[in-house]
Amino acid sequence: MKKIIESxxxxxxxxxxxxxxxxxxxxxxxxxxxxxxxxxxxxxxxHQEIRLNFICTHNSRRSHLAQVWTQTxxxxxxIKNVHCYSGGTETTALFPMVAETLKNSGFKxxxxxxxxxxxxxxxxxxxEHPIIGFSKKNDDDFNPKSEFAxxxxxxxxxxxxxxxxxxxxxxxxxxxxxxxFDNTPQQTEKYSERSMQIATELFYVxxxxxxx
Numbered sequence: 051m052k053k054i055i056e057s058x059x060x061x062x063x064x065x066x067x068x069x070x071x072x073x074x075x076x077x078x079x080x081x082x083x084x085x086x087x088x089x090x091x092x093x094x095x096x097h098q099e100i101r102l103n104f105i106c107t108h109n110s111r112r113s114h115l116a117q118v119w120t121q122t123x124x125x126x127x128x129i130k131n132v133h134c135y136s137g138g139t140e141t142t143a144l145f146p147m148v149a150e151t152l153k154n155s156g157f158k159x160x161x162x163x164x165x166x167x168x169x170x171x172x173x174x175x176x177x178e179h180p181i182i183g184f185s186k187k188n189d190d191d192f193n194p195k196s197e198f199a200x201x202x203x204x205x206x207x208x209x210x211x212x213x214x215x216x217x218x219x220x221x222x223x224x225x226x227x228x229x230x231f232d233n234t235p236q237q238t239e240k241y242s243e244r245s246m247q248i249a250t251e252l253f254y255v256x257x258x259x260x261x262x
Contacts, residue, residue, distance in 0.1 A: 058175045058178070059122070059126060060157070060158065060173075060174060060176070062155065063122065063155060063156035066155055066249070070249060070250045070253045074250065075250065083223065083254065085219075086201065087255050087258045087259065089199055090255065090256075094129060094130075094261060095260075099133065100132045101135070101194045101197060101198035102120055102135065103135040103137060103188060103199070104116040104117045104120070104203050105136070105137050105188045105201065105202050105203065106136070106202075106203045107139050107140065108139075108140060108142040108185065109136055109137050109138030109141065109144075109187075109188075110138070110143060110145045110148070112203040112204055112225045112228075112244070113136040113137070113203050115245050116136070116223075116248050116252070117134045117136040118174070119245070119249045119252045120132070122249075123253055123255070125175060126253075127261070129256055129261055134181070136183075137193050138185060138186070138187055139187070139206075139211060141187055142167070143168065143184075143185045144170060147241050149161075149170055150238075151241045151242055152172060155249075157172055157174055158171075159172055167184055167185050169183070169184040170183040170184065188200070189216075195215075195216045198217055198218065199220070200214040200219070202223065205224050223251075225244060225247065225248060226244065228241045228243075
């Protein structure tokens, strides 16, 4: 494993990352992740910007977790010029349990607006710009219009969007929806479980990247 440079990641996140075990990822799942790894490596090798747009039906749960963890892992592994986004096939709201799960993992969360689709500041490191989290369609003006990879984080979005305008590559990397555990005694546990799966898999992806 490559040496990680000293960073200003918040301590809670740093400690959580130390406990991640990519060895638990199956060979089949590594095969699913490999095209994304190859895409990122190609961009790094050619000194190009890396734009990743994570897409799910409602842009409320999995796509945000993937966006946040990808930006965090890029920083952790010192991979430059990585810009992460998220969107949906429709607009709803970032589900509050996602913000709570990230907060429990060491992120500093601030709600910037109070409405049906609140805007969140999600900060992972002391010296970095926060990630701005809110629900939006994948072609929202907040997101890139070209030269990006579309990562489909749910099977519904994967099926509903066989073509993503402006995307130079499209990768189906789907995750089970923690929504099925909403308002149950298992809700906190299952959201954390899904977040840790996403974190572990993105850790694995960026651990394979040669920063040149």
